[in-house]
Amino acid sequence: MKKLLKSLVVAGLVASAGSVMAATVDGSLVTGTTATSTGSQGSFDINVTKEDSVQISGLNSIVITQAGVATVPVTASDSVCYYATTNNYTVRMDSSSPLTEAGDIRLASGTNPMSYMLTWTETTGDAQTASWGAAAGGSLNDNVATASLTSDNKTSANCGGASNATIAVTIPTAVFNAAPTGLYTDTVNITIVGI
């Protein structure tokens, strides 16, 4: 029984090695006239594994300088590049502001909050969109991923130096006008997941 088990283990190892190494064989030393007619023949395998890739790049600070009273929503945006070799991807925005609550993403100036909306908009392909910050008109809560979006960029990690999406910040007019003067800030972590 022990001998049988050993044989099975050896057979398993041979089968496993065979499937991986298969045809990598050195040529024989060939002499005489065969050296010029047939030559020495060997073979080797080539294996290329392509794994999924995803990247968000081209991120910059979004700066809004607005004096006085706003008559329309205050907004600014940044053009970015997303790359996902998978058919689909999701986007998740996570505010770092201490004043942010799940459905209310807030800039902070000390203890003064300023609710705002984050928007993701594809500028190529099927131009899908998503938004965060329900208190300012968005659809998703903070740190919640979008539903599956179709990747329109499976080929260029840097969009060829261009961009294919925008991230926009929008502050409702009433919110902006009601806030005390000051510098309001937040840091948002964005996550792209290939699916």
Add this chain to the structure above:
Amino acid sequence: MRGFYILALLIIASNALAATVNGNLVIGNKGTASFNSQGSFDINVAKGDAVRISNLNSIVISNPGSSGDRTASDNVCYYATTAQYTIDMDSQSSPTGNFKLVNTTNSNKTVPYELTWDDGKNGTADATFLRNSDTAQTINSNNRASASCQATGGTNATITVTVRNASYNSMSTGLYTDTVHITVKAK
């Protein structure tokens, strides 16, 4: 006249049989100059041409990065006692058309690739192969002495696989493979 015949026979023997001749049985008195038997024999050493390709290993592109052509290489040993040798590489998966790697789970998914052979002597690849129909390349042999490349650490040439950036980007995810047959002939 008889002496002439004997001379002619000796000449023929020296050409055809060369010098393999048994000595005669000699009977006589020891100490005399003629008391010896002399024969001759041939030594023939024929050194034929020899050739070998060895130290082949699988070539794996496993960490391809995000841009540029994807390449991977294997250092191998060629040996050819002749002044020149020819090298040829043929793909198993693509008997016609350009070399292609085939997805292991969906044979309809393929990606083209190229093979180069470089013996490291002139700073550039000595041969590039794109398809089985490419002609074998003739290259000067720089290793006529060691079948195992002892003088150069076991290898003396490099085989490189290249998947062009555009081709790689168009690939679906997965494992793509091929087996290449390499032939080195003395010339």
